[in-house]
Amino acid sequence: MNHWIILPILVPAVVAPMIVLAVRHDIVLARVFSVASAVIMLLLGGILMGMAADGQTQMYALGNWPMPFGIVLVLDQLSALMLVLTAVLGLVVVLYAIDGWDRHGRHFHALFQLQLMGINGAFLTGDLFNLFVFFEILLIASYGLMVHGGGPARMRAGVQYVVVNLVGSSVFLVAIGLIYGVTGTLNMADLALRVPEVGASEQALLQTGALLLLLVFGVKAALVPVQFWLPGTYALAPAPVAALFAIMTKVGAYSIIRMYILVFGDGAGEAAGIAADWLLPAALVTLVVGMVGVLASRSLGQMVSFGVIGSMGTLLTAVSLFTPEALSAGLYYLLHSTLAAATLFLIVGLVVDRRPGLGDDLVVAPTFAQAGLIAGGFFLAAIAMVGMPPLAGFLGKLLILDAARDSDAVIWIWSLILVTSLLAIIGFGRGGSTLFWKSAAVKGRLETDGAPESGALSFVAVGLLLASLVFLTVFAGPVTGYLDATAAQLFETRAYISAVLD
Amino acid sequence: MEFIVASSVGVLTAAGVYLLLRARTYPVILGLTLLTYAVNFFLFAMGRLSVNLPPVISDEALGYADPLPQALVLTAIVISFGMTAVAVAMALRAYLESDSDHVDLSRSEGSEKADHS
Structure with missing residues (x-):
């Protein structure tokens, strides 16, 4: 058995209590531990990706209990990819946070490690109930991170976020x-075998469960009509936390991909393809709601949050086609949109730090420190986010449009993606010109008391994310090659089932 | 027995949803609690209802109660208990800091922004 598979969960699970118990009074040591853990997770992600690259699905049975009774972790190319993405994001976010954000409240690093543990676990688990447990772990940590630093508005947004997710958890349990x-199992591979055998009399229960599950994943993935919690939460969360949350919506998307291909996919008998009919219209509406929201936003943070909703709409449109080509395109867009959204959230943080009293409100005001550099970063990240050439967002959207060619809904998909891209360009163009361009014409200068908190290291973090976007663009060939193999492996459900159960 | 269990799950859920929709922290937390009771009850019933059946193997047993939902319910109870505590603490803090117990952000009194500290 390959013991490497459990390490992405174990490392943060060990580091987090160590930070709380041993080094909670020493912020420097806590930072050292946190950064070291993030680096280790990145290395682990790379190693696991190398192990998964041969196309074999590997499983890890905790306690060596026989399947399907024991708890199982499964490593395939998709989970390895998501681990690497999480680790990259985690490392960058922790670099940004140790520039001063982690001093605003207590236990930032411990919560941060627990959050990574939950996310890694959700990507690795091969069991529906453990997916619930890891969801809870990442949510509990995110509640703490969300209100890190405090403040009335943030606390209220935090309460709303907690309540929405608690209701989501209840629905998850019902599902x-x-x-x-009706199936007598929760092991995903075993479920894939049992679901086709469910009799006609119990189909109603099974399909209700499957659709409730879609609703829960939709809450996480900010799918209309359950997207309403996202703008308030992300816009009011601290900048590094919002950047980390960019991966949280993708946990929802990942769960949809995993469950509705493996368990409720083509081989699921009467329940086959149950998600597609609901997912495509919902995703297209999400796309429109998100991009119209970008146009209507009154602050930069809100704008990026609605941009996240719009990008989830694009991503889930690709997923809802349930073909290997569309899925591969969707995964490319997933990588890109996570990194682009995180970059923009960090840039919002840089702006907020330098505009005392105004924050990230989209109002014309005098210019501020390092406005040129930040404007350059924003320009690049916004180009990526809205999907303009030459960066990865353009390639992602192009791949999705190309993959949608054979779909029945091709007219809807093409027209909505193209029109909403225009909306996003106008929205981000307006935001950027208000903040950076028009401010240059106003006399005077906004000064902060002393140097802004986010200094050189924060710019390094933003630069790293921008570099990763460029990397994704330049190496689009090899990356899409890997993603094609990933999508093909996902649709080879037989191999997954036999790897877990045999 | 099926009727009693099913209707109590239904009543608990209905009451929980009603309280949730009040959108003020105290009723919302009570509503969440009722909802989790309903969910726990529901999970428990998913192992099929039976009376006087042993969950562990014995020679005299005529059938078995499914032990897995009981384990799931236990986990769910622990998690929901912890979550309720978190929700109470955060709701209190939010109320004390903002003088508003609305859960819905868009119904905030005045337009506050995060103090970008």
């Missing part, structure tokens, strides 16, 4: 109960 009730 799990229904599915367990």
